[in-house]
Amino acid sequence: LAKTTQPISMDSYEGQEVNITCSHNNIATNDYITWYQQFPSQGPRFIIQGYKTKVTNEVASLFIPADRKSSTLSLPRVSLSDTAVYYCLVGAMDSSYKLIFGSGTRLLVRP
Amino acid sequence: EAQVTQNPRYLITVTGKKLTVTCSQNMNHEYMSWYRQDPGLGLRQIYYSMNVEVTDKGDVPEGYKVSRKEKRNFPLILESPSPNQTSLYFCASSLWGLDATNEQFFGPGTRLTVL
Numbered sequence: 001l002a003k004t005t006q007p008i009s010m011d012s013y014e015g016q017e018v019n020i021t022c023s024h025n026n027i028a029t030n031d032y033i034t035w036y037q038q039f040p041s042q043g044p045r046f047i048i049q050g051y052k053t054k055v056t057n058e059v060a061s062l063f064i065p066a067d068r069k070s071s072t073l074s075l076p077r078v079s080l081s082d083t084a085v086y087y088c089l090v091g092a093m094d095s096s097y098k099l100i101f102g103s104g105t106r107l108l109v110r111p
Numbered sequence: 112e113a114q115v116t117q118n119p120r121y122l123i124t125v126t127g128k129k130l131t132v133t134c135s136q137n138m139n140h141e142y143m144s145w146y147r148q149d150p151g152l153g154l155r156q157i158y159y160s161m162n163v164e165v166t167d168k169g170d171v172p173e174g175y176k177v178s179r180k181e182k183r184n185f186p187l188i189l190e191s192p193s194p195n196q197t198s199l200y201f202c203a204s205s206l207w208g209l210d211a212t213n214e215q216f217f218g219p220g221t222r223l224t225v226l
Contacts, residue, residue, distance in 0.1 A: 045217070046214040049214075
């Protein structure tokens with residue numbers, strides 16, 4: 001199971017682009033990279049998932065370099081409502097089918 | 112609407128009084144699981160279920176029980192709650208548990224306080 005490392009917290013201002021990087025040096029060939037968002041006192045919510053290069057949806061973009069040892073979640077023009085904790089998961093299902101969340105990145109968007 | 116529901120949303124109880132937190136999903140998902148979330152410790156998996164009548168321990172199963180008699184329901188049982196089980200609990204489900212690409216759907220959470 002690939003271990004992930006993310007910054008504990010980040011600050012930004014409304015309208016800025018935010019990039020959160022996740023390191024996963026031990027990613028396996030078949031592993032996907034998945035990001036979840038969690039607002040205070042709510043359950044995590046799936047944001048985006050990718051395997052390589054770039055994935056974009058209506059919420060975010062996910063950039064994955066060729067070696068796949070890291071990934072970057074990009075949130076364009078953040079608003080106050082993007083204040084949340086963002087979790088990076090890699091190869092989330094190990095042989096025991098456990099889902100393991102790391103500590104996540106707490107993003108604070110200021111006015 | 113596709114969703115995972117939990118009840119109750121808030122519960123204050125006393126040490127030793129058995130309680131059950133219900134979880135239900137309407138998406139015909141095979142995989143269901145329970146997490147607890149504590150400040151500084153993040154989300155930790157308590158139990159999971161690959162399908163009906165198939166359950167297994169997660170990372171922090173001590174003091175908890177689960178059952179999966181029906182596909183849609185996965186109750187969490189605390190036979191003798193203790194104050195260290197005061198936490199925010201989340202139920203989650205996904206289509207199946209054999210594929211890391213499966214999106215996990217989380218319930219709204221149950222905030223439990225054990226006095």
